[in-house]
Amino acid sequence: MRKRFQSVRQSRRDFLKKAAVSAAIAASPIGALAQLRRVDEIGIQLYSLRQEMASDFEGTLERLAEIGYTEMEFAGYHGKSPSEVRSILDGFGLTSPAAHIPYSDIRQNLEREIDIAATIGQQYIVVPSIPSDERSLDDYRRHAETLNLAGEKTREAGITLAYHNHDFEFEIQEGGRIGYDIITSQTEPELVVFEMDLYWAEEAGYDATFFFLKYPGRYPLIHVKDRAFSGEMVDVGRGYIDFAELFSYARKGGFRHYIVEHDNPGDSFNSMAYSYDTVRNLRFKSSYELPF
Numbered sequence: 001m002r003k004r005f006q007s008v009r010q011s012r013r014d015f016l017k018k019a020a021v022s023a024a025i026a027a028s029p030i031g032a033l034a035q036l037r038r039v040d041e042i043g044i045q046l047y048s049l050r051q052e053m054a055s056d057f058e059g060t061l062e063r064l065a066e067i068g069y070t071e072m073e074f075a076g077y078h079g080k081s082p083s084e085v086r087s088i089l090d091g092f093g094l095t096s097p098a099a100h101i102p103y104s105d106i107r108q109n110l111e112r113e114i115d116i117a118a119t120i121g122q123q124y125i126v127v128p129s130i131p132s133d134e135r136s137l138d139d140y141r142r143h144a145e146t147l148n149l150a151g152e153k154t155r156e157a158g159i160t161l162a163y164h165n166h167d168f169e170f171e172i173q174e175g176g177r178i179g180y181d182i183i184t185s186q187t188e189p190e191l192v193v194f195e196m197d198l199y200w201a202e203e204a205g206y207d208a209t210f211f212f213l214k215y216p217g218r219y220p221l222i223h224v225k226d227r228a229f230s231g232e233m234v235d236v237g238r239g240y241i242d243f244a245e246l247f248s249y250a251r252k253g254g255f256r257h258y259i260v261e262h263d264n265p266g267d268s269f270n271s272m273a274y275s276y277d278t279v280r281n282l283r284f285k286s287s288y289e290l291p292f
Contacts, residue, residue, distance in 0.1 A: 151191030
């Protein structure tokens with residue numbers, strides 16, 4: 001019995017010693033670095049290269065794969081059938097987690113879009129915008145209803161419906177409300193998720209982290225776009241947005257796909273390469289929890 005007691009005591013002492021060493025390492029610069037995360041699979045919204053995609057679909061995807069991008073978010077298929085798209089992606093070792101689908105097709109051709117997404121292997125169908133003449137608070141309430149109904153249909157097929165923001169959703173309307181409040185609060189979490197466009201939230205003067213905390217787990221898709229102090233959209237890393245800080249909310253927000261975009265890049269491929277390198281070299285913590 002005495003030997004067993006000593007063994008237990010020794011084991012406890014060893015455990016405490018190891019715990020102390022681990023704590024010291026974690027507090028050191030080396031330990032802190034070991035706890036940091038990086039984005040392993042980096043995506044791109046192909047609207048950034050819409051002209052290149054239209055003129056050379058396969059060649060553009062090949063060059064993006066050579067840069068290092070692995071996830072393609074489509075904004076049109078340029079005459080290719082869903083099976084052709086899937087075959088081309090497979091050939092370059094690429095996947096497509098999502099596509100931007102016009103709101104009119106969500107309303108009128110959703111079954112077709114679900115079939116296309118399923119063939120390509122997409123997990124998300126994303127509403128990229130809403131009509132400019134349908135942005136009153138009452139319109140947003142109707143949009144929320146439409147998104148919930150569409151989300152029920154996509155869920156039956158194992159696909160999730162998402163909504164992508166610009167800056168207009170954050171315009172203050174009567175009663176001090178914004179359309180984004182309605183879109184987020186009146187859609188069902190199990191039916192509708194969101195793709196936060198970090199540039200457009202910043203352009204509107206909003207801190208995206210507020211929404212990651214208010215609607216935890218509803219942001220599996222992130223548009224990684226940078227902003228200069230002038231307001232100009234720039235390559236990721238050439239502006240002032242603190243992506244390491246924003247990405248630290250990954251666990252709370254539910255981030256799964258980090259998708260680079262630049263609406264109007266100058267030298268498209270050089271721009272996409274610069275943005276890729278910035279995101280690839282980024283290191284961030286991902287353990288943010290509510291402070292209350």
